[in-house]
Amino acid sequence: MKKIISILCSLVGLIIINACASTSVLDHGYYSDGAVQGSTAKITVDKNLEITGIDTSSHIAAFGVKGWSKKLRPGQIQEFTINEGVHSISVRFNSGNLFTSFSKVLIAKFEAHKEYKIIYNINKNNVVYDIIDVQTAESVLLDMDSLQGKTKNIISQFINAVLNPTMEGTDKTVVEENDEYILTSLPHMKYELKDKKSNTIQKGFRGFVTDFTFKKGTVYLYETNTISSKEEFLKIDYKADSKIILEVTDCDSKTVTYTYVKPEYMAGKTVTFKISVKD
Structure with a gap:
């Protein structure tokens, strides 16, 4: 009987040790x-x-x-x-x-x-x-779905409506227009900004940065006539040197609203554009 009890105690001890080891x-x-x-x-x-x-x-x-x-x-x-x-x-x-x-x-x-x-x-x-x-x-x-523009998140909607059409393989042109300006997003990260009143056109490259949660998205318009490719553009510090910086505050398939970050005298003001896509 003592041997049986001893064996049982040993088995219980092994079970406890194994349980502790596994957890x-x-x-x-x-x-x-x-x-x-x-x-x-x-x-x-x-x-x-x-x-x-x-x-x-x-x-x-x-x-x-x-x-x-x-x-x-x-x-x-x-x-x-x-x-x-x-x-x-x-x-x-x-x-x-x-x-x-x-x-x-x-x-x-x-x-x-x-x-x-x-x-x-x-x-x-x-x-x-x-x-x-x-x-x-x-x-x-x-969130890969948001990154690909497949969700109802504002930044995801912006990716789908404004960025995706200009991507390589699609190569379309996105026109954002209101009473004062025409902002044209071209393939290869290029842009043109036309002032309707002065009839002047600014040209350069555009960058876009979002965070991992897709709660914030920022557009950088970098004016230049010396950089010729997006590869060159991505090597420079365009976030620090862009004279126009816009935060995306609302977007759907038809309109987009930005809040100015730069120029500083426009900071905090909003601007809304109608969106159209051209081949």
Whole structure:
């Protein structure tokens, strides 16, 4: 009887040890992206998720970041730190019983000294992944649908109505017009701005910058007669040197409204244009 009790106690002890081992956090430490280690962000990975790549184009890798999967136990939460900035993280679901064959690439911007968590949801046999800010519980993922102009978000509407038609392969011209001005967006990031009253035309290149949440979008009109290609334009500091800077404050398929940032004497004033697209 004593032997049986002893064996049972040993088994219970093993079960407890194994349970602790499988549920404890696996800390991978700092992940080197090839750059010098600077300010870092902390990332927690939900249980049943494998990291199959970081800053890599692979969607299929099944063995994960070198050495990580070998240490991982079923149901275990993982942690690692990474340099601040934009990173792509490939993940796949694997509970031990169920798993996905392909990885999903998640792109997010990580700020220094902040904590993030990679989570998942299973919806009708589909695994939906997300990366959230631990403090705010808000998603920090790059919204690819908004980036492609497919959502009702104001900035996404602007991308669809004003930027997409001029993109390479479409190569159309977008005309924005009101009683005072005609702003023409041409392919290859070029623009023309005509003042109807003075009949003068300003020519140059236009830049557009948005944030990861697509809550803010800014247009930069850089006047020049010396730069001939968008490749040259993108090498200069056009954000600092543009004399006209406009923030997109409203947009749909027919009209767009901007708020002036520059010139300074116009700052805060709004201007609305009707949109038309020409071949």
